[in-house]
Amino acid sequence: MQYNRVTSAVIAKLENIVGPKKVLTDRESLETYSHDEVPGTEWCRMPEAVVKPENTAQISEIIKLANSAMVPVTPRGAGTGLAAGAVPVLGGIVLSLEKMNKIIEIDRENLFMVVEPGVTTGEIQLRAREEGYLYAGDPCSAGSSFIGGNVATNAGGNKAVKYGCTSRHIYGLEVVLPTGEVTKLGGKCVKNVTGYDLVRLMIGSEGTLGIVTRIYLKLLPRPRFNSVLLVPFGDMQTAISMVPKLMTGSGIIPTSIEFMDNLCIKSAENFLNRKVPYNEAGAHFIIELEATTEAQLEEDMEAIGNACLENGCLEIFVGDNAATLEKIWKPRRVLAESLRVTSPVYCMEDIVVPVSCIPAVLEEIRRIAGQNNIKIPCFGHAGDGNIHATLLKEDMNDSLWHETKDKVLDEIYQIIYSFGGQLSGEHGIGAKRKNAMAKYMDPVQIKMIRAIKKAFDPNLILNPGKIIDVD
């Protein structure tokens, strides 16, 4: 597809739509919108203009203009993505949703919250809590990521083992299509099989099929009691082997089962500049439990604690107040930042395998790391089979790093596909994993995805260069 540059005539029309202050063209401002959280200059690209609309009608006008001028548009939330999804890889306009940040409605009769896409996930969680409800979507980036970005990536996170990923909580979306048409998909109905499930198709489409402008979120009753167990194990194999037993044997579904290996424990410890208990352990598990009564919580904690002891854990630390909960969660929460300090250039992967395969896959990753002389700390959501294997560049020179990274990723992907896994569990494909997806996904599915993209976006205006090449 041949795209045009953003001309001064296009800038003038954008200014007409949103007002001059909401169109940015100076280099310093554009730089902020040239990357997301994927490290490395290869994942940066300067936009030609950034536009900050305040409502759906303005977005529709911008998209119509982009179609007539043949200029690509990249939607952007908070830019916390880990797949270079919001990076304008072909230049053009970045459409930032940051000004659309209102909570529109709390519907207490139907248990829904209706929001604009630029509200942070943390604000939604807090508002729900204040009202006595739970919004169960909880990516580790909740404090900064936008709900629109969570929808576009179908974000997972710590609570997905119990509550599922973002898609589980979304029943309706207002969307501006790549043609500029506006439509409302679903809404507040709990059931809906009226035609294809376009809500689910839009969720996780990474801004390639439409711009999400309004979101209908389901609220749940808030569990009144929770506590967290920090469970160190001597080695990762013993730790991870317990997960399938825990999931099937205890009859309890924890809210979270997170793991980190010893390289991660050490990295978090250095970053926080404080000693983490059992810092020599091969692995740490964080298991969170929720219940509606205190008695139920105690019973569940005892059952889970006994299961851990029977399966070889070294110790159990209990967090049951704000201070101890924070102490246990903090090292896990800072992991991404701490690994960046350990090695400013790194490659965080997001592989996902059936839960029972995690021990074997981690063993294979350890073998691949050893054979290729590279450190690959692993952490993630053990209850979902989602492993963030993170390749560290450390002191490798650039060409060795790129050569090693590509080789190691290929070896890891081959392994996970042989175990029935997938490239990404929650971060998405974006630009970062596009080539790998083309290589590993069934060509029949690639054909279907291309056909869907063309049906939604005949001029290939919206977020081109992501997920899949269409032309």
Ligand SMILES: Cc1cc2nc3c(=O)[nH]c(=O)nc-3n(C[C@H](O)[C@H](O)[C@H](O)COP(=O)(O)OP(=O)(O)OC[C@H]3O[C@@H](n4cnc5c(N)ncnc54)[C@H](O)[C@@H]3O)c2cc1C
């Ligand atoms: C420290 C840290 C921890 C993280 N933890 C998790 C985690 O636990 N689980 C998880 O899943 N992810 C996690 N992430 C990744 C990231 O936060 C999520 O992918 C998040 O959903 C991205 O939201 P965002 O608003 O930053 O979107 P952006 O990065 O701005 O955009 C992401 C994608 O969504 C598209 N998009 C954004 N808004 C819209 C919209 N309104 N309409 C259409 N398309 C849109 C963009 O084009 C892009 O393709 C983490 C990231 C960091 C830095």
